[in-house]
Amino acid sequence: MGREIGDFLRSRRARIRPEEVGLPGHGRRRVPGLRREEVAQLAGVSVDYYIRLEQGRGPSVSDAVLDAIGRVLRLDDTEQEYLRKVARPGARRPSAGPRAAADGPAAQKVRPGLRLLLDTLDRAPAFVLGHRMDVLAWNDLGDAVVGFSRLAPRDRNIPRQVFLDPRARETYPEWPAVAAETVAHLRLYAGNHPQDPQLATLVGELSLASEDFRRLWADHQVREKSHGDKRLVHPVVGELALPYETLTVAGEPDQMLVVYTPEPGSRTEERLKLLASWAATPAAPQA
Missing domain, CATH: 1.10.260 (434 Repressor (Amino-terminal Domain))
Structure with a gap:
């Protein structure tokens, strides 16, 4: 401390x-x-x-x-x-579970009502983040945009995606801003869960693999992931301009619902419609 x-x-x-x-x-x-x-x-x-x-x-x-x-x-x-x-x-707010002090925050589950809510957001890509910015659940359009289902469970983590995926800099045209925002939110999480051993493992892994992560982590920026704008290049439909809103899940303070909210009538909205149609096709190719 x-x-x-x-x-x-x-x-x-x-x-x-x-x-x-x-x-x-x-x-x-x-x-x-x-x-x-x-x-x-x-x-x-x-x-x-x-x-x-x-x-x-x-x-x-x-x-x-x-x-x-x-x-x-x-x-x-x-x-x-x-x-x-x-x-x-x-x-500090204690982590859930009787073994939290020794083992870090307990494993998280997304309740059925929240999964149902994700599915009702059929026109907006959405997903749920948990401890260490792990991706816990997503809707079909969120999967079509980011490709969570094609990743190994361990890799369904935003910091790993941003710093370890070799395609990340192509996916995010504004990668430096995305990287800084990701580390600042992870640092904020560390303030809430200093005894999380999986966080220590993640920070160590990223520090060894990425000089950019080491530099940003040492800068000690802290920031909430509340709302903003993100540009993303999709391999099928091209560039997407995606404003987003992040909502803390009631009753689950360490879970956040992230919803991308494209401007009505925008090129991004049209491209998301195309992507949704493509993703709904049984024989849709893997990007």
Whole structure:
């Protein structure tokens, strides 16, 4: 936990220039951004107290102190909530299951009602994400767009797809943005589930295989996957412009329903209709 909060706070300090917070920017600095002493001064806490917090030795730190540090470091709402979780690990939402502390979050299942909901979204590609951004379920059009059913169960994971699939950079024309968003959401998950051994395995695997992942993971960006836009090149119908909305599943806080919502009357909508028709053909070729 000490390394997690220390790395996060140091990365946030490094992005703030002294002159942005009213401090003189001249003089030699060994590292970019604010010094620990400057953060402590601006937040109204002692230097020793802030250093202990950055070392992970401040489990009883108050919301007022964390809010003050967040204001100095210009954290957004997601980053501020992440800071609270890594600063007070005992207050994190517990993972489900009696063996969660030792084995990580329990295996997830998608309830029948949610699967039925997926099937009713016949004009929109949709899928359900779970722990570590594993893909748990999808509708027919979501499968036609992404091809989940053709993947081995272990590979039905968004970070693995983005960083390990050799076709990913061709599939996503804006791959750098997709990669950064994926890592930022995985980092947010890590704040909720620091004891998940499968997360540690995934991060280790991706770190060994991808220099881009190592760089993005070390940057400590955290971001919710709430909504946005994604461009995707499909091997059958070509480029698709896909706005998306992400909804947390009630009663299953670690599951998210992701729905692509193409603009009505757009070329993407027409191409999705073609893709749906193609996917419904029994003899449809595999892309």
